[in-house]
């Protein structure tokens with residue numbers, strides 16, 4: 001069926017406009033003060049311990065994938081005193097906190113789960129569930145000796161370069177005050193939960209919690225998928241329909257006496273097609289170097305020029321293949337940026353029409369089906385993939401309460417008001433996401449003070465400045481482990497982290513070999529890198545045309561600093577090739593070893 005692009009675009013615009021709010025990010029509530037209990041750890045009690053006042057060679061802030069893979073590579077390179085500082089009660093980061101029923105990775109386990117080959121773990125499913133991913137985090141911790149020195153339930157409060165001892169001084173909320181010669185920071189983009197700023201939220205007298213602090217004591221069940229048996233006589237509301245809600249709604253729908261799903265913007269939900277991984281097949285493919293080959297193949301197919309073979313074959317590589325196929329139909333002389341954008345947009349329209357048509361084939365209530373359709377480009381919001389979410393709206397217990405883009409009006413003592421109707425409930429579950437687009441220092445809970453008392457917040461006041469997203473001038477012996485200003489590959493964040501981890505370990509090894517006490521990117525090299533980044537196509541997500549959300553600063557102009565939230569101009573695959581060459585040359589061009 002031919003797609004009427006203009007009609008679609010006006011529908012997209014109208015749906016976006018309905019959702020624009022003047023308060024943008026300020027609409028959300030921080031989990032501080034009277035909301036602080038929403039952020040407490042429901043899984044592991046905090047144990048008393050003596051503060052640390054010693055010195056380590058390498059410290060890392062964050063015990064999620066970034067800290068684990070970097071810690072592992074640095075330990076493997078011979079550094080025996082690696083200390084990871086983590087606010088959760090164990091390793092895992094996102095996977096420590098997010099234990100809601102149905103939590104599962106959205107990128108194929110074979111490329112998403114780090115260090116599979118090194119740990120000898122075979123993922124049980126194409127898209128592994130959270131407990132298996134958390135177990136992999138712990139396995140990495142054990143295998144690379146990272147538990148020995150780790151500080152859990154510990155939040156960094158201050159990081160300062162101490163020139164007198166050529167080391168970072170680290171202070172925490174547990175009274176620690178120790179030094180580290182080298183420091184890594186990998187706190188992740190989505191680690192601070194937020195609540196919707198709905199009037200009356202503090203008045204509710206029933207039970208409530210955020211999805212990243214799931215209260216199994218209240219719901220029954222467990223993260224392995226045991227039924228939430230304590231909900232059978234409960235009326236439950238879930239606010240939010242993002243990637244988290246998509247995964248936990250089917251479990252709630254099966255368990256609750258009544259489930260109300262409060263929707264402001266529907267997610268796009270494509271086919272998941274999860275399947276178990278066959279041990280015989282895995283034994284066949286798991287030859288030395290297999291995971292690196294799979295990583296490179298996924299990235300090449302998703303964010304590069306495409307490879308002959310597509311090992312992962314999922315929604316991510318499918319979208320990219322369609323775009324490439326369309327571009328390939330253009331004669332070379334017509335491959336202008338505008339024509340390429342049009343090809344991208346056509347593929348997107350086609351894909352989204354398919355996703356919307358899928359809703360009609362699954363959801364029996366035609367009115368609900370209409371409301372579950374997403375009217376925006378697929379990458380305007382996090383694309384979702386699930387085979388039970390839309391089906392949950394066929395359960396007699398489940399009611400979709402669509403708010404036509406306006407959101408929940410009010411929370412009362414007894415429940416929720418939306419569209420002028422009060423829904424009385426026993427429990428409200430907030431699937432309202434995490435802080436994004438707020439100040440790094442606010443989210444992280446600390447600023448960094450580099451050489452000559454330079455604060456990171458000052459150095460980045462006009463936008464991020466780094467080389468490779470890792471090294472920052474004025475902040476010696478410091479490594480950021482994250483995607484921005486590097487590959488910026490969002491479809492598989494761990495690939496960014498594993499490559500950065502190898503680099504950090506090699507640089508520390510090189511500093512030790514050269515007998516250098518300090519490593520720092522030169523100002524000139526940092527400026528040249530940023531200049532190079534700015535020659536690229538700019539930000540691929542976050543368009544102001546998109547429906548509001550955390551991808552586009554809730555539809556508000558993010559200001560000039562956002563133009564630096566970009567990656568290598570030639571794309572992720574090209575970046576990883578470049579980075580490998582850069583570190584393997586042994587020159588580490590742009591870094592000064594002193």
Ligand code: NDP
Nearest residue numbers: 104105106196240241242243244264265382407408432433
């Ligand atoms: P999101 O920020 O994606 O979703 C928050 C939800 O809350 C949105 O549906 C939002 O609506 C809704 N909301 C906020 N305020 C109100 C209000 N006042 N009234 C009604 N609804 C409201 O959070 P998630 O936790 O779902 O996901 C965050 C990110 O975490 C994902 O985008 C993804 O990157 C990651 N994730 C990854 C997973 C994976 O890989 N397996 C699984 C889960 C999450 P609106 O859209 O209108 O703003």
